[in-house]
Amino acid sequence: MHQVIIELDNVWKIYKIGEQRIEALRGINLKIYQNELVAIMGPSGSGKSTLLYSVGALDIPTKGAIYLKGKNISHMSESTLAQVRGQTIGFVFQSFNLIPSLTALENVMLPMTFQGKNRDERKRRATELLKVVGLSERMYNRPNQLSGGQQQRVAIARALGNDPEVILADEPTGNLDSTTGKAIMEMLENLHKDYGKTLILVTHDPNIAKYAKRKVGILDGKIKHDGSLEKEVLWKK
Template sequence: MTLTEIIETFKTRFNSSKIMDSLEKVASFNSESDSGSGEKDSEVYLENNPYVNSSGSYVKSPGISRITRDEREPLIKLTNVWKIYQMGEVEFAALKGIDLEIYEGEFLVVLGPSGSGKSTLMNLLGCLDIPSEGTVYLNSEDISELDESELARIRGQMIGFIFQSFNLIPTLSTEENVLLPLEFQEENREAARKKASYLLDIVGLSNKKKNLPSQLSGGQRQRVAIARSLAVNPPIILADEPTGNLDTKTGDYILKFLDGLHEREGKTIIIVTHDLDLVKYATRVVYIRDGEIEKIEERRKNGTEE
């Protein structure tokens, strides 16, 4: 699929003239004292948006191809999925016959205690692993039999990851960590730097570009991880316990930012957690225990079960 086709596909899915403007509006981080910048007029600031050109269309970048999707199908679909690990002479089933459909634009919370299989499920949803049995579809494409290079391509283009432990490269600066996904996609260096700078400004870290992760607080490192997850503007954001290592105030900032991406931009947000408080952001909650889905709950945001 050519880049032109990709751009046209995304233009039909989103209002491209407002894509990054919406990010600015939900980025409450900019009010923090360490942001290094004050309030901006979003219409003026949009003129410097490296993700769109003056006509509101996506800037063309080389080296990116995405698989196309049949909109009548779920964005992600798991059918009778098992994950079995060999432990010596004993087999252990971390997942047992999982059936799950995730549609574009959902805010899905996968909730379960330690050892429930939620991390294994996250690895499958994020194309970090393949099932022992069953099928996993992404954009109507069966990924169950793909090799690692193909899985890496899909991960890099379709999914933005946010991890509890941040997973920043300790020897790279803040800016270099955000640049990493763009370099994997062979983005033009100058264009990539503009995007990294733009995203760091949005999350309030424009004055921390040259800092190493060890020179940042936990909340700042998580915000770098968010900026990195948005670098290629993926349609899916997958977060593993995104507030697990944060204080309550910073955790609330992170969740409100993700909620804003869902509400204003229509991104598909999937959070894997054991924290019951995160359920209030969900449109659906998947309860998992002992490798099986106990129930799936439809919800109204900040409300109750439907």
């Protein structure tokens, strides 16, 4: 049995800038199952990032509901939401988003601060995670002393800090050359395979999307294609 971990029910996201009204998401229905590896694909401006941030509860929808493990999170207060999000979801961004003044170790330790772990515990875990991503030798370096691929590995270690069930990655290889991108993708795939993480990634690179069994295509804020589990099962019948 595949359990639904995140569900979007008729989610709309409308941005209003003065007179302008931008419908970034237009009635999205999506179920993400535990242990899936999903690629979200679509052209620039189609709503991929907005969708990913909605899935990750970083962004509150204008309309519709988002359920995280069956709980409606659409109307939670920001502080409750931050807590729930921090425990369940880890984010990896295209531009790494590390804090320049902090070392790799401190960057990885940071999100654990908000989940009430003490300093020794945070340091121990961050050291362990940097080892997992192969950066034990570079723990005390700051981001500008690391290559793009190394910075993304720090960001992956940071995303794992609170042992989230779900990892969301927005163009995680977008700023990397193809060889480094492949290494990062393999690292993410291993987290999915070996640690059972649910992995949702946004990409417009078909070479990256091929790691995903399920591909969700989005255009103008609507899902145009979904190679979902249910549909694949129906297809075989």
